[in-house]
Amino acid sequence: MTSSSPAAAIATATQPQRRSRRGRFEPYLLIAPTVLLVLGLMVVPIVIVIGYSLFDNVVTNQNPQFVGVANYVAILGNPAFWNAVGNTLIFTVISVVIHLLIGIGFALMLNSKLVHGLPRTIFRAIYILPWIFTASVVAVLWRLLLDPSGVINYVLTTIGVLHQAVPWLATPATALISVTVINIWSGYPFFMISLLAGLQGVPSDLYEAARVDGAGLVRQFFSVTLPALRPIVYSMALLDLLWTTQQFTLIWATTGGGPINHTEVVSTFTYKLAFNSYQFSMASTSAVVILVASLFVAIFYVRQQKKASQS
Known part of the structure; x- marks a missing residue:
């Protein structure tokens, strides 16, 4: 019978320490690529833009x-x-509210027992189509539809609603509402799909209990459906608020902020400062102001998500 040498005993004792040390650093190594990407693509550019905003013109x-x-x-x-x-607020508030209303309406319809089988599949495919197209494709499509010689003017003049064709995107009175309608059309599927998933997660026992208590469809909606969907509605509304206030491609590709700045939003205003007027410091300042406003919404969103996870 032989005893272990002191060197072997020390080596054996230090192996668990090496493993524990390696295990301690492994999580940091795993998140290192993401941290570097965030630093390189977000933090560093934000710091540079803030720095630009403090100089006369860079x-x-x-x-x-x-x-x-x-x-x-x-x-x-x-x-x-x-x-x-002001244009951004009008564009955003109307878009988010109508996104929510259309999304709930279509989600309720697709979740209804009256629509099932093949019709439900067809409706789902049709209703989700606007979400498939990119913003540039949506802009080109609607520019053709809203052209004075386009389909919409042709139909409205044919049925007598209009006496002559209207250049919807080139008329100050109709341009902002036109791009808002386009944004509503392209964005409502996001709400519809999210709310439909939420509706399918509501227990049917709640509806049965409500019917036993004598609640009708309207009462069931306000007492059962809406409370169950409230966390999803909050999350979707705040996300849509952030995305819509930063909408650029759709407006730039349809009106470019015109006519006479009637569809100018903060994103197109900032872009023009930088690349039309070459006032990069002022553009950076505008971007920082937008960033601060967006941060308030983002903080509120994170707080709502934390509350929802804790409840």
Whole structure:
């Protein structure tokens, strides 16, 4: 019978320590690629843009001068900025509200027992079509439809609703509502699919208990369906609020912010400052203001998600 040497005993004792040390660093190694991507694609650009907003004019000026918050005072005192903010609020609020209403309506219809089998499959395919198209395709499609010689004007003049064709996207009175309708059409499937998934998760026992208590369809909707869907509705509404306020491609490809800035939103306003007027510092300032406003919505969204997970 031989006893282990001291060196072997020490090596055996240090192996668990090495494993524990390696196990301690493994999670950091796994998240390192994501952290580097976030730093490189988000944090660093945001810091650079904030830095640009504190100088008189960068990129075009070889020796930019530090001006502090002067750019913020200028942008907040610019009537064109507040016009863009007002258009953004109108565009966003109407889009989010109608997205929600249409989404709930179609989700209820597709979840109804009256629609089943092949008709339900066909309706699902038709209703989800707008979500398949990219924003540029949607813009081209609706520009053709809303053209003075397009299908919509032809139908409305044929049935007598209009006496002559209307350039919907080129008329100040109709341009903003037209791009809002386009955004509603392209975005409602997101609500519909999410709410349909939520409806299918509501226990049928709740509806049976409500019917036993004498509740009709309307009462069941407000007492059973809506409370069950409330967390989903909050999450979808806040996400849609963030996405819609940052909408750029659809508006740029349909109206470019015109006519006469009637569809100018904060995203197109910022883009024009940078690449039309070459005022990169002012564009950075506008972007920082938008970022701060979006952060408030994002923080509220995270808080709602935390509450929902804890309940």
